[in-house]
Amino acid sequence: MDDDVLDSLWLAADHGVSFDGLHVDRTDETVHFETPADDATVTGRAAFEEVATEHAAYVSNWFFWHERAPTRDDHWAFCRWLEGASETPVSDRHAALDGGVTRSWGQLELTVSSTGFGERRYALRHEADADEPLAPLTRYDDPLAARQLVKHDGDGRYRPLKTATNLPTGWVFDDLLPEAMLETVEYVYPATIANWYRERKGDLDVTHWRETAARQTGIYGLVSDLDDEAVGWLAEACCVDSQCCKRREWDLDDECDLDVPRSEGAFPCREPCSLVVAAARTVTKLEREATETYELELTPSEKAQLETLVDAVAEDRLDEIREADFDDGANRYRVRYLRTKLFDDGLPDGHS
Numbered sequence: 001m002d003d004d005v006l007d008s009l010w011l012a013a014d015h016g017v018s019f020d021g022l023h024v025d026r027t028d029e030t031v032h033f034e035t036p037a038d039d040a041t042v043t044g045r046a047a048f049e050e051v052a053t054e055h056a057a058y059v060s061n062w063f064f065w066h067e068r069a070p071t072r073d074d075h076w077a078f079c080r081w082l083e084g085a086s087e088t089p090v091s092d093r094h095a096a097l098d099g100g101v102t103r104s105w106g107q108l109e110l111t112v113s114s115t116g117f118g119e120r121r122y123a124l125r126h127e128a129d130a131d132e133p134l135a136p137l138t139r140y141d142d143p144l145a146a147r148q149l150v151k152h153d154g155d156g157r158y159r160p161l162k163t164a165t166n167l168p169t170g171w172v173f174d175d176l177l178p179e180a181m182l183e184t185v186e187y188v189y190p191a192t193i194a195n196w197y198r199e200r201k202g203d204l205d206v207t208h209w210r211e212t213a214a215r216q217t218g219i220y221g222l223v224s225d226l227d228d229e230a231v232g233w234l235a236e237a238c239c240v241d242s243q244c245c246k247r248r249e250w251d252l253d254d255e256c257d258l259d260v261p262r263s264e265g266a267f268p269c270r271e272p273c274s275l276v277v278a279a280a281r282t283v284t285k286l287e288r289e290a291t292e293t294y295e296l297e298l299t300p301s302e303k304a305q306l307e308t309l310v311d312a313v314a315e316d317r318l319d320e321i322r323e324a325d326f327d328d329g330a331n332r333y334r335v336r337y338l339r340t341k342l343f344d345d346g347l348p349d350g351h352s
Contacts, residue, residue: 001053002117005063009052010045012066019065020090022058036089056117057094063118068178074197075182079120083112102130105266106189106245107167110181122181124188125172137172143180146173146187155319161275163189163245163265166316189245192267199249199268207271208253216277223280228252230287231280235260238276239269242315296342305329305338 009017013026023034031048032041035058040051052059070076080086083093083101093101097114100123104110109130111123129137140146153159153166173184185193198204209231213224226234235258239248246269251257272280298306308329312318321328328334 001049001056001059005059005118006049006052008063008067009059010048017062019062020058020085022055022062022090037091058090060114060118061090061094064120068118068120070178070182074194075178077197077200078182078193079112079178082110082122083120105185106163106192107165108185108188110185120178122176122178123172123174124176124181124184125174126167126169128169129172134172134174137170140171140173141175141180143173143176143183143187146184150188161244161273163192163269165241165243165245189267192246195270196267204249204268204270206249208250209258209272210253212250212272212277213280220277220281222284223277226280226284226287228256230283232258232260234276234280234283237314238279239263241265244269302338305334309335 009024010026013024013031017024021036023032025032026048029045030041030043031051033048033051033055034040035055038055042048042051065076065080069079082103083097085093088096094114097112097120100111100113102109102111104127107127109125109127113121113123115121125132125137140149149171150162150167151159152168154168154170157166159166167188173181176184182193195204210224213226216223231252235248238244239246240261241263244263245265246267247263247265248260249262249268250271306329312321312328312330318330321330321332323332325331326334
């Protein structure tokens with residue numbers, strides 16, 4: 001066992017150590033050493049080193065969390081969560097870390113491994129690449145690279161919402177120290193660790209829709225006119241697992257919840273984001289329009305096709321439709337046929 005580890009524990013034992021099942025107290029040369037599986041009192045540094053080595057899993061665990069782990073409260077808690085420290089005994093966790101312990105964070109797959117006595121290394125990749133070998137993936141070791149990496153989706157389109165479910169694939173950060181791992185996560189999903197920690201502590205400050213809408217000015221000032229039902233439709237369109245990795249915690253206000261299911265993301269959404277506000281501006285203008293009645297004659301199959309087309313656009317699956325798959329209602333040629341049949345001469349007859 002490394003002398004630095006033994007020196008650290010020897011000095012700490014003078015004031016008492018009690019952490020994750022390890023208890024060590026020292027009075028001069030006499031040391032009481034206790035774990036869930038053992039209880040011993042020894043005298044002298046040599047005997048102390050011997051018993052500490054016999055319980056290396058507990059000693060290395062204590063050393064990491066007190067000498068190597070990040071000290072900021074939310075970062076420390078996040079690293080503990082990653083390896084399941086609160087629910088997994090040290091002996092089991094020590095064995096699991098040899099092979100790597102994996103958690104999901106949005107679309108990230110994070111793996112923590114033990115790479116030496118009291119040391120951890122972290123790997124991050126897209127969850128879609130979880131079963132891919134490392135060789136085909138582009139490897140990075142600088143957290144700053146993540147900032148550029150997540151600006152665009154896999155098709156090169158700009159990502160205005162950092163927590164959207166279109167994180168690009170094909171990359172890996174595979175050998176990061178704790179602070180570098182945390183910095184990388186922050187570039188991919190800004191402020192999510194801090195808000196996750198505040199929620200766990202009961203300190204998450206939530207700004208609900210009505211307060212958010214009331215403080216909008218300029219071209220966005222009109223969003224406060226959006227009625228409650230439309231706000232619900234907006235949340236159902238934008239704030240669901242298929243569209244955003246966050247879990248919506250905001251409602252209409254403190255006393256009035258939205259009648260919309262919440263998503264299941266690991267980290268909370270504490271207020272309507274700028275994308276939701278921008279969408280609300282357009283929706284508000286559309287909702288101000290007077291309704292009209294249109295008559296459109298459709299066969300049952302054509303009605304089903306229109307429903308399929310709307311669904312395909314809403315779920316962003318147009319790129320998945322094969323060019324020769326004419327059975328799919330959103331097939332490009334079928335849609336062009338329907339457009340020619342129904343709309344090439346303008347609006348259908350009978351509108352009023």
